[in-house]
Amino acid sequence: ETGVTQSPTHLIKTRGQQVTLRCSSQSGHNTVSWYQQALGQGPQFIFQYYREEENGRGNFPPRFSGLQFPNYSSELNVNALELDDSALYLCASTPDRGDSPLHFGNGTRLTVT
């Protein structure tokens, strides 16, 4: 069973640039959630994708957008990067939209300078 994988592991971008983060869900999982974790904080829910559709969104501006592909892998796109976007971005998958535990990848550490 292949776990959740994220790429890249680290990324440095300049304010105003755009970034794309990638996530491969665990085998058999069709639901992907993205979280932002600032240093010393708990993860904050960005949005969830279920069968290629956005299935819920947290309190993040529209410049945070996503995609889910037919193989259930997912992308997180952030436009017009701001310094406060510097964080660990975590992807988690579940086998459905129900109350199954989240299976997390190891995250992408984004630094915006």
Added chain:
Amino acid sequence: SQQGEEDPQALSIQEGENATMNCSYKTSINNLQWYRQNSGRGLVHLILIRSNEREKHSGRLRVTLDTSKKSSSLLITASRAADTASYFCATAPNSGGYQKVTFGTGTKLQVIP
């Protein structure tokens, strides 16, 4: 926004001692989950307790849930140096549709060998 708050924020104990972490949350829930995070890595699911359960055990872990007080506790017995990590409670809402799992602020546990 964080749904839950963990207490204490940090805890340092000797190997072999028990560690207790508490979590308080604000809204009604379907279930409450505990996760562990080693420094800078993804979160690992530890245990899930449903709103109609009061106590659950898994190995050296014991979780209690008091929905009337909107609180939960995680007890780790006979701690080991390898238990050093941050621990987060997370709640899933008591509503239909997608599962927006909301995390608390975390307890940083240090187990001294």
